Amino acid sequence: MEKEEIKEYGMVESHGIQIISIIGEIEGHDCLSQNSKTTKYEHLLPLLAKSEQDEKIKGILFLINTVGGDVSCGLALAEMIATLSKPTVSLIIGDSHSIGVPLAVATDYSFIVPSATMIIHPVRMSGMVLGTPQTYSQFQQIQDRILNFISSHSQADKKKLEELMMNTSMLSRDLGTVLVGKEAVVNGLIQEVGGINRAYDKLNALIEK
DSSP states (O other): OOEEEETTTEEEETTSEEEEEEEEEEEOSSOOOTTSOEEEHHHHHHHHHHHHHOTTOOEEEEEEEEEEEOHHHHHHHHHHHHTOSSOEEEEEEEEEETTHHHHHHSSSEEEEOTTOEEEEOOOOOOSOOOOSHHHHHHHHHHHHHHHHHHHHSSSOOHHHHHHHHTOOSSSTTSOOEEEETHHHHHTTSSSEEOOHHHHHHHHHHHHHO
């Protein structure tokens, strides 16, 4: 099958569907170890911009297996995906944790395989943090940006998302909730349980509209 390789993240097959993988950790303003599997946002941003203008691309399928990563850069990628005019479908094939949640719901339609997981938890920050009201306000603002994006691009209610985020009964050393497969659909985050065949069928249907 004829295909054009585009960097390391995507390919365009002969029938006009572009495949883009979002894997490992979302690398943002800081570089991670060479031993880490990463998705570099500075590579994906121009790739998505090119995809928007490329007439050969009829639709884009995002394959997602990410542990999360840089919040601001992940949210920037999610906003780019959400504003593409080409039909888009996401398929969570392993995990879509933390900032991976906005990335998964940013597409026109979303799938999750039965064994895949999504984790919703509060914003974390590494390094020295000042325990001041201003710091809390900043964290709250970041969380609101994330929750507003998720709730506006899925069927999940913002209040319910906050409850899942602040759940203390599931993650042993943290706050948050793990959703497995169908649970992500029941909670309104993802639209359907399914695999690569269903994702292709849906994307082709969106392209034909």
